Amino acid sequence: MNDLNEMFFQECDDLLEGLSSGLNELENGSNDEEIVNSMFRAVHSIKGGAGAFGLDQLIEFSHAFENVLDDVRAVRLAADENVVALLFTASDHLSDLVDAARNEDQLPPEQGASILSDLKHMSGSLDDDSHAHDGRGEEDPPAFEPTTLTVDGGLPPLDDMLSPTAPTPLTITFKALPQLYTNGHDPTLLFRSLQELGSLTINADLSSISLLRDAPWSAPTLSWTIDILPDDSVDEAVIREVFEFVEGLCELEIQSHASAPPIETLPPLEEHTQVPQSGAPSLGPDPRETKETGVKPASGSKKQPAARSSTIRVDLQRVDQLINLVGELVIAEAMLRQSMDEMPHSANGSVDEAMSQLKQLSGAIQESVMAIRAQPVRGLFQRMSRIVRETSKEAGKSARLVTIGDATEVDKTVTERLVEPLTHMIRNAIDHGLETPDQRLAANKDKRGTVTLEAAHRSGRVVITLSDDGGGIDRAKVRQIAEDKGLVRPDDDLADADIDNLLFRAGFSTANEVSNLSGRGVGMDVVRNEIQSLGGRVSMQSEPGKGTSVTISLPLTLAVLEGMVVRVADQTLIVPTLSLREMLQPGQASVHTLCDGDRVLALNDELVPIINLGAALGYRTDPVCLGQQSLLLIEDDSGRRSALAVDAIAEQREVVIKGLEQSYQSISGIAAATILGNGRIALIIDTDQVIALPGRMGAAEPPAPGATGDVVNA
Amino acid sequence: MHDNETDSNSTKRVEIVCFMVEEQDFCIEISHVLEIRGWTSTTTLPHAPDFILGMMNLRGTVLPVVDLSLRLGFGKTEPGKRHVIIIAQIDEKVVGFLVDAVSDIITVDEAEMQAAPDVSSARTQAFIRGVYSVNDALVRAIDVRAVLPQGARLEA
Amino acid sequence: MTRILAVDDSRTMRSMLQATLTDAGFEVDVAEDGVDGLDKLEGAAPDLIITDINMPRLDGFGFIEGVRAGRRMASVPILVLTTETGEHLKQRARASGATGWIVKPFDETKLISTIQRLVV
Structure with a gap:
């Protein structure tokens, strides 16, 4: 896998994370249009990259997905419950497609077929059969652009420029409009392109050049007549293609001398009031440029305030190497201090001073270096929202995930190693913690359960709490199971907390009916072991009828x-x-x-x-x-x-x-x-x-x- | 299973580091050897097998040192300044082997390795892949993975 | 050496452009959206700009308008690199002041020949 490829998939991860966070906000009723915009851009970027790498499955799906988001963005489609649900499903599937592509694999087409057709149906593009690069924009109402250009049938597609007709001489009459220059064109370059297509004779028409004193300078007055005898296999369409980008920025006539001359004049584009009509390069510098006053960059208002964080991506290995080296530095400093302490007392206080300064510095460097590895738990939490959706679906329960403190930063290794334990804890919470919708209604609860994932920094540690509003731990049942398994004796006097702790005992599993979910195998003992190996602690609190919460406390860094x-x-x-x-x-x-x-x-x-x-x-x-x-x-x-x-x-x-x-x-x-x-x-x-x-x-x-x-x- | 670096159709030249343990010749492939160091004190590990001398600090890396003599079924080494530690990398793990002395680095033909003659103890036998005959001496090739502590191997 | 400023919010695309264009002998600067592009415009002093359309903060149209409205480098050629092929989008790009467009995924040869057509 080459670097670009890898970079693309890393970027996909970030984009999917952004998508997921946008969906959560959308679900929580936010109607900030920038959210949908950024979701659209995320899917769009995935599509763009997928195109570059020829990942057809990904292209097709992200295209359909993007169209629905575009509809939501343009408020053609309301982001109601159904739409959001579909978007969630689509986002999960997109993530699967990305994973498959990352493994140089494809998903079986039937796997996403229904989602794809739902998406297409939703965006009303079901009958639109050219997916990947169709000019979808063309279906849009011309809401944002009154066009003044009439294009008859458009330009030929770039791909079929070649046609076998015999070359016929052509005469091109070309007059640049001011905007041709402001748009970065240069007639010379156009002519140069033409030169590659055949033999040229170019005549400049100087007749309308105004005298020096007759400003305005900015209005170009030159026009050209070009006779071209195209090379073999170059036809008028190819010639026209040279002018494709200046369409509307010039007056253009192309006359064929073989047949009746079809005269086509492209009307000028409507004057663009914002654009200063700076002079054509061929006419020298525009004197007005020096006294330009009114036209400040239009971008000024759009620019964000200067404060924005810029980031670089660094190979993790380099960071780890740096962390190791700083660790060495701290140790070396300690060694130096120790051997100095062992030396006969020197009267030189400045050495001591320098030493304590060195100690402070190396400490500060260490702290800053550690901070490099820190990253917000947001991504981790967002992965969990998918677990919540999938598990509740499988368990026939209704659940939503609420996250608090997404921005809390934790060492990257910690967040990575938390995926498994958290996944298991969430499955537990939904499978064992939450009641069925009927039971919940009977208990006067919202039929939809809530699982809350919260992260916070507390006295130098990171505390992650997973709580559910389910039925709480059934302690009688837990105790019974523990007795059956011989973990406790029937006459043991156990406090509630002791019973809760039984859940963490090796070999304990509350699933006396091995459900599909608990069948995944690991118990809370494995969760605890994993957390402990991260230098963390787990504890559990539960209140009958109210719910259960599991608290994980972790060091900020593993270093x-x-x-x-x-x-x-x-x-x-x-x-x-x-x-x-x-x-x-x-x-x-x-x-x-x-x-x-x-x-x-x-x-x-x-x-x-x-x-x-x-x-x-x-x-x-x-x-x-x-x-x-x-x-x-x-x-x-x-x-x-x-x-x-x-x-x-x-x-x-x-x-x-x-x-x-x-x-x-x-x-x-x-x-x-x-x-x-x-x-x-x-x-x-x-x-x-x-x-x-x-x-x-x-x-x-x-x-x-x-x-x-x-x-x-x- | 291990060490299947042998090319089936051509003989493969390998460099080996020869060393002495209890006046006998042993060797490991140089591809495993990171460096050779003088003796340095180690920190004793609790609940460790007796042949694990302890952990040493190699420029900031903490790694276990195996008393190869004890591991191969000879006596316990009383380590001192005359001993040498061969720092070896085996898969992901870096380990130190405490030996009496490093004698030579030579190139041999891997195909020339013969089955170990049945002269040494069963314990030694278990850790030997075979022998090379070098200048009339038998040099036993250590199975580096086998001499690692069991748990460490399982985790690798 | 011809200097190119490539503006795209996708870092994959930025890297890809950077690699392709550097290999083709151009000197390449990148920016990650329209605002960043305008910020870097002066420092990069490009002979040509390549920009994406869909970008956060300031999209490609806004960016082009910003360049065209600026004092310096107002008439630098700007190529739009986009997955969109809708005619109205082309026109909108042209109205903003784009010099040309290339459809993503781009064909290297096509991209480079287009660039060569636009810069001396």
């Missing part, structure tokens, strides 16, 4: 993370501050040892299990004296807390994330790695996993408050 540097068994580790709640130094905490030897931390009225991090990660086997340890209180998605016992807490800092999966594999308890100031690698703890690690001290069951041991006032 840096705020963490606490700790030391355990000669290893340096990073604990992400996101899940860090509190740090306790020896002496502050009251630690209890349970009868089985596990230790817990008494914190307010709660007993929190203590995890010996060194042991949990297999770095040490010998017992540690808790009295020498520092504790980090961490909390996972579902609010479970643990205290990590570490040898020492060093500092809080931002670290560059280096994934392990790419070069190695995922490691339980470890989220990623980073490179420290001394060039060594430190592992970043995955706190959620550490809380769930089997080897931790303090088992899965929270200790009963009554359990006592000897109190260690550490």
